[in-house]
Structure formats: C-alpha cells, structure tokens
Amino acid sequence: MSPIIEIRNLGKQYKLTPSQPYMALRDVISGSFRNILRTDKKQTELFWALQAINLDIEQGERIGIIGRNGAGKSTLLKIISRITPPTTGSAIIRGRVGSLLEVGTGFHPELTGRENIYLNGSILGLKKVEINRQLDAIVDFSGVEKFIDSPLKHFSSGMQLRLAFSVAAHLEPEILMIDEVLAVGDIEFQKKCLGKMEEVSKTGGRTILFVSHNLNFISALCNKAILLKDGRLVNLGSPKEVVSEYLNSVIKKGVNKDWGINPPGNNIVQLRMVQLISSDGETKENFDVNESVGIQMNYEVLQNGHILWLGHNIYNQEGLNIFDTHNVDSPYYNQPSEKGCYSAIAWIPANFLNTGSYFVSTAIFNHAQKIVHLHERDVLFFTVNEVFEGVTARGMSPGDFPGIIRPILKWETVKLK
Template identity: 40%
Template sequence: MSNIAIKVENLSKAYQLGQIGTGTISRDLERWYARIRGKEDPFLRIGENNNQNTKSESNVVWSLKDIDFEIDQGDAVGIIGRNGAGKSTLLKILSKVTAPTTGKISGKGRIASLLEVGTGFHPELSGRENIFLNGAILGMRKKEIQRKLDEIVDFAGIERYLDTPVKRYSSGMYVRLAFAVAAHLESEILIVDEVLAVGDAEFQKKCLGKMGEVSKGEGRTVLFVSHNMLAIRSFCKKAIFLKNGKVEEVGNVTQIISSYLNRTDKHIISFENEDFIAESIEILNKNNFIVETITNGERLRIKVRIRTKVNNPNMGFCIALYNETQELVTCINTFHINSFISDLEIGTHEFIVPFQEYILNEGRYHISLHLNSRQGTLYEIIENCYSFTVLDDDVRRGGIYRGEWPGAISLVPEIKIESI
C-alpha cells in the first residue's frame, strides 16, 4: 500500500494580466471546449514565467510551471522561496481554492487549510457557527465537531467571544481561531501559509508546537510556508525550494535552506514607485572593492544605491542582517537620518552604512532590504538580496584560529588589568 499523501504531476498555473476575456465569444468558446476535453488553453503563450523583475510581451504569467513532487504521509514539509515564487498559489491549488491550468494532483484524505486571514470563515457567523461550518465542509458529523469544540476554544483563547460574529474579531483573534479549527478538526493533511506572522510570539510558538504534535504524534501530513527559516528548520524535515514558479530543489530541510539563502541575485535589486527606484546593494571593503568574503578585522560597508524621481521623496529603508540560521543579528534603518532624506533632490544617491571591525562572528550572512515610506508604510521586502562570508581573524585572537565563537556577535574588547 502506497504511503504517498500528495502527488503533484506537471502542475502549472497561468494568470492573465489585465482584461480576463480573450476578446471574442468564439475564442472564449474555444477555451471552454479545450477545458472540458482536458486540453491546454489554446491562447496561453509558451515559455513565460513568473519573473517579476522582467517585462514580457505576453499578458500571461505562469505563476507555477511544470511542478512535480511527492509528499509522504506524516511528513512535515516546508515550502520556501522569495516573494512571487509561487508558494501561496501552490497551496491554493492543493487546498482546491483555485484550479490548475495544466497537470494533476492526487492525494489521500481530507485537507484543512489556513491560508490568508479570513479564508473559509463567514464574517456574519459567530466563532461557534464557523467552527461547525468548517467541520461540515471537511465532511465531519455534528457530534464529531462537538467533541472537539472545547479543545478548539481553549487553544484559541476566545471563549468570551465565541458567540460574537467573527467580523468583529481582531486579526489576531481571527488567526488564533482559524488555526485552532484547522489543527484540531480531523483532517489528514494540514496546510498552513504565512498567516502565523499575524499572531504574537507566544501564540506562534504554541502553533509550531501543535503542528509538531499533529505531524509526529498523530501522523498527519503538514505543509508549511514561512519566511522564518528558524521555524521551518525546527519543525520540518523536508523542504521544497520554489523559484520563479518552478521547483528549484527538493530534499533535506537544512540543505534546502542553505541552498535558498546562498542562491541570491547579487548586487542588483529592483523596486520602483512614483518617488524612487532602488537599484543595487553591495558590500565594500576598505579599498572600495565589492566583496563577498571579509575577515572580522575589516571594516565593511554596505552601500545602497537609490535613484530619486522627485525632490524630497517619501522614502526610507531598513537593512536587516541575518546569520546562517536566519536569526536577526541587527537592523539599521533610515529613521535615524530622516532629516537628510527629506533634503534629497532628483538624481542618484548612494547610502553608505559602515560596520565596526571585530563585530561579526565567523559565518555566512544574508541581507534583506525593507523599503518603506518616511512614515513607516512598507512598500516591499527584498529578501536575501546579498550574501557574504565573514572569516575569523586569528591575529587579534593571539594567533590561535578557533573559527566560529559562541554567540551571535564576536567582540574583541580591549581588556585592562588593574592591580590593587
């Protein structure tokens, strides 16, 4: 007997930008006739992919293209990739929220999904009524749902508001109830998107613990999408790396995370709005050379190049520096220098951010750039847009090379001895 929970074969999903219709009734009929025969849409162009940084002659975007993989029963699988890689589209297809353009999915068991906040809940119904509605959708009897009701309410912590319409819930309450319903009702497959980011840290930890219990203790299959590599690594054994709508790699979670973090598009970044264009990010050494390896005795500098399209642009940015296990080492943002940004004129500007020597531990580091308004409104997060390696400088360590030292940073203090 096969133990495969989900099998995806030649799966593709195309979206048409702009106007949805083909322009004529005859073409719409041809498209409909092809679909009922199980044939590919005759008006989709071949070869387009979901690369958001390039323009195309076609108005068709392949969010997913020729996806193939298998997931065994009881596996906890992380799905990782940059924004626009196709992660959420894949989960929607697996959850049967949307249909694939081509390909097929076969699987065993009922699927409980936690996708975008609000998916699967009726806003006019109370929390209690939505629990029974979700259970009914999964094919559960009323008595089965009633048996799980107390567990769900206790986990979500919303007993006081159980009979209040969910449209009055805060986003945090909504997510807590949605996760509790998805995790506790009797489904064989649990699909969780990045919505856990809405909850507080304590609830996220609680959710990860519950997903581990669901996967290891109950033998249910879990698919988990997250940008938090620590959560993926601690919870999942396997991972699927998506890039531009295609499967880049499948395998051991540690190996896949390392591959994902190190396959970055160096230097060039791409973001544009009415005020500015973000063009590049680089690591420079003391001689102004672009480098990808430094010693922790060097004073590195991060350079961000931005072209402003108006005087006094409404812009700011934050440089987030992560280590190899995706722990946040530090965050540097332009809120500290807003007075300078408000004086910028039309043209190209380079922001230089220096780092003190002997501050970073040996290891691999990754930079994400958060672009925002001066008021803090987030425009875009460009993940893992630059990676570099720091090597230990054994000279300041007394000539003894020890590699990576304990801790997130590696200070070499000037220790003074005073004899009394």
C-alpha cells in the same frame, strides 16, 4: 506504500491581461466591434506560474515550501487544494486535504464565536459530528471562552485569529496545508501553534505542507523543504540545506558580502563589501526590535571628480519596498569624490522596523545625471525580532502589533482642564 501526494509534470499558466483579470461586458461588446474594424488583435501575455513540477510526498512528512514572492508557492498549494485547476500535468492525492490558505475563512461578524466555529469548521471540511466532538477542545485552545456566545464583531482581531487558528488546528485531514498563518499573532500563541502542529504531525501521521517566509519556522517545524524559483522546483532536501541554499542563491548572501576579485561596478567606482552591523560594531543578522541596524558598504573610487550618490532599498518579506535611503546627510553627498577606499554606514534607528525579515539592495548612482554605476539587488538579509524586555513601541499591549513599521513617536499630552 504509494506516496500520499504524487505530482507529475504539473504546470499552471496564467494569462496576463493588461488591466484586470475579469472583463467588463462593455469591453467585450466594444471590443468585438473593434475587431471587426481592425485585424490586429491585442496580445495577451502568457505566464507560467508553475512549470514541470515533479514531487512525491510520503505520509507524515512536513514539507516547507520556500521561495521569493511570485515563485509559485501559493499556486502550488492552490492546485493541490483544488481551488484552481492546473494547465498541464496531474496530481494524485491519497487522503483528505484541509487547506488553511488563510485562517478565519468565512468568519462572519454577525454570528457568535460558537456559530462561527461551526461555519468555519464545515468550510474547512469538518463534519458536524466532528465539530460537536471537538467543540470544547477548540474553545479551550483558543482561550476566548468568555466571549464564545457574543457576536464576532465584538472580538479583537487577535481574539478572532486565536479562534480561527484553533478551529484549523483541530482539523483532522490526512494532509494539511498552511500558508503564512503564523506570520501574525503574538509570540506566545505562535509557540502554542507550533507545538500543536508538531504534535498533530508526529502523533497523527499527518502530512503538512507549509508555506512561509519565516525561515525559522520552516527549520523548526519541517523535516523536508523544497525551494521554488520562477515556478520551478530547484531543490528538495533537509530544511537546513534548502534554507541555506535559498539564502545563498536567491538572496546571494545573508549578513556579509565581500566580492573579492570580482566586484560589481565600473571603471569609476566599485563595491567591495556590504555587511550588517549592530551598534557595537558586531556583524550579525538577527536584530532585536529595539536595536539599531547598521548597513555598511565599502567601495573604491577609481577616478577623481565624479559625483556619487549612495543608496539602499529596504524590502520586507512580502517584497514590499518599505523605504529607500540616500546618503543625504553625509559631507560627501553631491560632492566630487577623490580616488580611494571609503566606508559608509547607514543606521536604521532602533524601534523603527516592525518584526519580520528584510532584504537590502545597494546602489551607487547619480539620479541627476541618470547614471547607475551599480545596483546590487538583495545583497543582505536580516530579521527583526520581538523582545519583551526594554522599551518598544508595543508598550504594554499584548498580541499582534500590526503595521509595516513600528516607530516610537513623540507623544505630547497635556491636561486641559
């Protein structure tokens, strides 16, 4: 049997215009005047989001797509789901495609839950008879029966998400594409969704393409994974193998990095080793949300008298720079260093980061002198996980706990009357 998806030499090129992708009529009109006057045309930069992708996917396979931001993961799904056309190559899709690039697409706050099921279902490609048949199952799975006939604007965001995922989980296309759906929602619901997805792909022979930054989900759900890097397919294999290549090559290393004989740096200072440690000194990469994360760097100063600043950049899984930290409260800060080996640990407090995956970049520099002795990107990788025991910023509240960070703040409440 021929593969359900055949991708041949697929590529997608975008034009990078200096400002926005769309134009203003004003600019076109004024621009054409300018072009008459001047012959030098503004150069638009071309950029390949995807290049030379060849891939066969058999029916029933669950493919995880891994890669850093901008590697082309979403572009690939968008081409297969026909949202955007490719620039080169072709793809043959032998089956209906259900795309779930974001749950709840087309949800309207003024319509009731039930009405939104019909609307969203038909947008996702379900026929009305199929929705009729599945309605009870959809409502049941979502767990929002009581509110199903009230307008969606009265639903909490968690309830909207449950409803949306529930519709999506009952899609019956041969190929289902999912992009980052499970990044939100509470743990219980995520487990339910994972179970459902495993069930549909195993019993229904459904083919699933799954894009996520959450490597645990990829390993749990998929039977194959592909790794994209700068728009090219660099590896295809078992999730375990591809995930570890991703961690090794793209992120270089996870929990500990020891450079041995080839350390980054110069003849003034060299970085010997970085690692992640818990408060009891154990090297690890999976931290609980109510645990402090220690980033340790060992470095060797080779010349006396230089003023060295130490710093880390912390990025979340979307590539957002959450914060930078410098060793400002250390006695060595802004002092001339003596030759020798040093170890510095930066502690990210417990109950500060939200759950998710994080990357650490490390630098030794002096901003005042505009010198960067070394700046190693993505040297460490760790995850922060939900816990249900102990004190967390979530307190008693169930469901998705939004926000980039999740600190416990000091609340001063007094009774006034």
